[in-house]
Amino acid sequence: MASTKNTPKHKPGKANVGEEVLDLVIPYIQCIEDRNSVSLVSRNCYEIDxxxxxxxxxxxxxxNPSRLRRRFPFIESLTLKSFPSDFSHRDNYVIQITPWIEQLALEFRCLKELRVCGLVVHDADLETLAxxxxxxxxxLRISKCGGFSSDGLMHVSKYCxxxxxxxxxxxNQLRTFCLGYEYWINVQDGTWLHQLALNSTVLEKFHFKDSGVSDAVALTLLAKNCCNSLISFEIGACCLSNLGDAFRCAVRLEHFCGDNCDDESDLVGFQFPPNMRSLSIKDFPVPRYSIVLPFLNQIKKLKLVSSGLRYKCQCSLFKRCPNLEVLYTEDVCGDxxxxxIGKYCKKxxxxxHNGNHGLVTHVGLIALAKRCTKLECLKVRLRDISNEAIKCVGTHLKNLRKFRVNLVEKDGITDLPLDNGIRAMLMGCRKLETLDIRLWHGGLTDVGLDYIGKYGRNLRFLSLTRIGKSDAGLVKGTEQQxxxxxxKSGEKxxxxxxxxxxxxxxxxxxGFQGTKEYSMMVELAVALENQGISAFRxxxxxxxxxxxxxxxxNYRKEVSDLHAVVQHFTTANRVISAILGHSKGGxxxxxxxxxxHDIPIVFNVSGRYKMDRGIEERLGKDYLERAKKDGFIDIKSKTGELSFRVTEESLLERLNxxxxxxxxxxxxxxxxxxxxxxxxEIIPVEDGLEFAKIIPNNKLHIVEGADHCYNKHREELVSTVLAFIKENLHRV
Structure with a gap:
């Protein structure tokens, strides 16, 4: 009969034990969303948070406002939203901001930033807040809200x-109708904008897009009074020719967004400020682009919406933007x-790419992927797609984090299915977090969905549209076997x-007291899996x-355990290409x-060379004499409970x-x-240096600044392991 562990089981009802465990776990949690979750189950973390x-x-x-006040009394930035995007009964509710504003007026003395989205905001609310x-x-950011007018904005202009x-x-066009009430917004150019221009001297970002704001006199005064601070300026439909004085005052302006309403003749002599880095203009015909040519080489962000550009002119525009980093285009030039873009905009x-006419094909996508290798976000509408194009994305776009492909033609897949392309793309784009695929039925099978489940472990958002009739492959792919x-002892x-x-x-x-679920083991297994190499933890x-x-x-026993694992897979006709161990596992x-002598590649990650070191720190002084006297040493937790027992035999095994x-x-x-x-801090780097001196065919890699668990250096650890395997896998 197999023996059982003698490690005591903690009772979940004891809060102090749980807090102790969480204190040990917290240093390994880097993701802010995960830390939020921890604060809900740990009282200490809850209070500190x-x-x-x-x-x-x-x-x-x-x-409700009172709960927010009790939970976070010292916040500096607050975002208030109405409904989550997937809320199914939004038409039956109207959420007023009034009770929240009343609470903000009484509490939250540290508040400096407020964003409101999708709520009903009255003029009185803005007055109280201001x-x-x-x-x-x-x-102050207000988005998709209704119920207020220019009177409310006047209060903001006076007091903020x-x-x-x-x-x-x-x-501007928002109309909210619910439960017998109708809420409109009525914001007109007038005294509020003039008042804002008079009172403001430090405004950096003025964004009133889709709001009907176009009073050139007030906007010019605003630019003049904020000439040393204004860097970002967004308005709705406007005549650029009327804003010439405003642009001459805003000498530090870097970003402009607006919808041009000028005729060609009106723009003679018009100039943008010299420091422009970002430009978004709607419906800007070809001849008028002469006013932006002088600074296109310094532009980093460009948005071209509903453009009527001719073929040659748009391509000529791209050729003049060598430093472009962000581009939105409704290009008509196709491939x-x-x-x-790939040839001239390599940064x-x-x-x-949201073109409705002259849609690109897999040929254009391949050309782009091979040349714009720094892309982190790619969204494109395609007329056709192929496995080769998707594989090319995985081969060249190693930094890609967001990928959306929208196939707009039903018969646009040149080789069905796209399973292998998706697999190659996910294996290559290891940083991918968002994947949005919109194909037609038959584009992916259960095999492809299985690949998404297996290789898309880093995905935080996944959207699959018109993919197939079953999700069996996706479910299968998310499961490890x-x-x-x-x-040798008959234990499982x-x-x-x-x-x-x-x-x-x-x-x-x-390593010591670890498990297969240790984050390092999981990350390494997933990384290997993403490279097409099977892994077993x-x-x-x-x-x-x-x-x-x-x-x-237990070193000899664990070596025997590892031998049993190797034999299991060898018997199953698998090739053990490498074994990797961390700390004691090393x-x-x-x-x-x-x-x-049956393994071609060995990874010794932070293994111990001098086996007599580190024992006193764990067991205390005179540990050997105490073990010989009593036959064992009991190791207890901070709460006084028995963690494990060190026998004289196991102690001597380590020392020997x-x-x-x-x-x-x-x-x-x-x-x-x-x-x-x-x-x-556990096993000094000198141990690694000693191993390097004696192991015949050894390569040493020191990760600068890394601790024992590589908490802030996991990426370098993983990439080093993968590179060494790829370099030597041909020997297997």
Whole structure:
């Protein structure tokens, strides 16, 4: 009968134990969303988060002002939203901002920024906000709101003299009708804009797009009074010719957005400010582009909407933008336009190609991907698509984080299905977080969906439109295969296989008191999987889900466990291309390679060379005498509960384990990569240097600044492992 672990089980009802565990876990949680979740289950984190949080976003339908005040009394930035995007009963509700404004007037003394989206805002609300918080507000953004007029904006103009950002978007035509009430917004040019221009001297961003604001006299006065601060300027339909004086005053202006209403003759002599870096203009015919030619070489952001440009003119425009980083275009030039973008705009980070005429094909997409290798966001409408084009994206766009492809023609897939292309793209674009695919039925099968589940582990947003009739492949791909292997002692070892279909497989070994679920093991397995290499992570006996008794030393036993795993996969006709171990796992893989000469590649990640070091820090002084006297040493947690027992036998096994001899006995044909952090606080970097001296075919890689767990250096760790495997995989 298999023995059981002697590690005591913590009772979930004891809050202090849970807090202790969370204190140990927190340093490994870097994602802000995950930290938010932790604050909901840890009282300590909850209290600290409530005191230190500086910004908060609230869907007002789920909360109330008093709860916000109790939870986050010191926030500096607040976003109030109405409904989540997927809320199904929004037509039955109208959410008024009044109770929130009343609470802001009484509390939240630290508030400096407020954003309101999708709520009913009355003039009285703006008056209360401006009178009570106006002197402190630095940013006010109102989007998709109804119910107020220019009277409310007058109060903001009077009392919010220190605003640096003032934005009003998508409000002019808004009509909200619900439960017998109708809410309109009525914002007209007039005294409020003039008042704002008189009172403002530090305004940096004035965004009143789609609001009907076009009073040239008031806008010129605003630009004059804010000439040393104004850098971003957005308005709706306007005559650029009337804003010549405003642009001459706004000498620091870098961004302009507006809808031009001028005739060609009106723009003679017009000039934009010299420091322009970003431009968004709607319906701007060909001849008028002469006014932007002088500074196109310094433009970084360009948005061309509903453009009537001729073929040659638009391509000529792209040729003049070598420093362009963000581009939105409704290009009519098709593949030729996309090829010119790739040829001349090599610094592009974000491209949205939303052409309705002259749609591009897979040919243009291939040309773009090969040349604009810095792209992080790509959104494109296509007439046709192919596996080759999608593979090309994966091969060349290694920094891609957002990818949206919209196939607009039903018969636009040149080779069905696109499964292999999607697989190659996901394997190549390891940083991809958002994937939006809009195809036609038959474009992807369950196999392709399976690939998305397997290789899209880093995805945070996934949208699949007109893909197929089943999600079975997607469900299958998100599951790892649990495999149970019996060791020499008859105990069951539990592991998870990241299967890619490759014959080669890499085995990952955790460290002291670790498990297969340790984040480093998971990240390495997923990274290997994304490169098409299968990986297996498992629990040593006495750890995690595996059977057996936890032991302090246990090195020989864990080497035997690893041998059982290797034999299992070898018997299944798989090739073990590499074994990797971290910390104590690093010792295990080195010991294994010294005894069994059947592994071509070994990764020793932060393994210990001098086995007598680090014991006193864990067991206390005179540990050997105490173990001999009592036969064991009990290790307790901070709460006084027994964590594990160190027997004299297990202690002596560790002390008698000779890593120097093991390193010398590794076969000359075995390639070993020793990785160590220069700031390792558990096992000093000197241990890695000693391994490098004695292991015959060893390469040493020091990760500068890394601690024992590589908390801030995981990317370098993963990339180093992958590069070494690719370099030596041909030897397997």
């Amino acid at each position: 409530g005191i230190t949080r500086k910004w908060v976003t609230v869907h007002t339908i789920y909360s 009178r009570t918080r106006g002197k402190d507000l630095r940013s 003299s220190q605003l640096k950002t003032f934005c009003l978007k998508y409000c 030729s336009g996309l090829q010119d 592009l980070h974000k491209l949205t 649990k495999i149970i292997i019996q060791n 070892l539990v592991g998870l296989l990241h299967e890619t279909g490759s014959k080669e497989i890499v085995i990952l070994c955790h 498992f629990d040593f006996s006495g750890n995690g889900e595996s059977e057996g008794t936890f032991e302090f030393g 010792n295990v893989v080195v010991l294994y390679a010294s005894l069994h 384990t000779n890593m120097h001899e093991a390193g010398l006995n590794i076969d000359q044909d075995c390639k070993v990569l020793t990785i160590h952090g220069s700031e390792d």
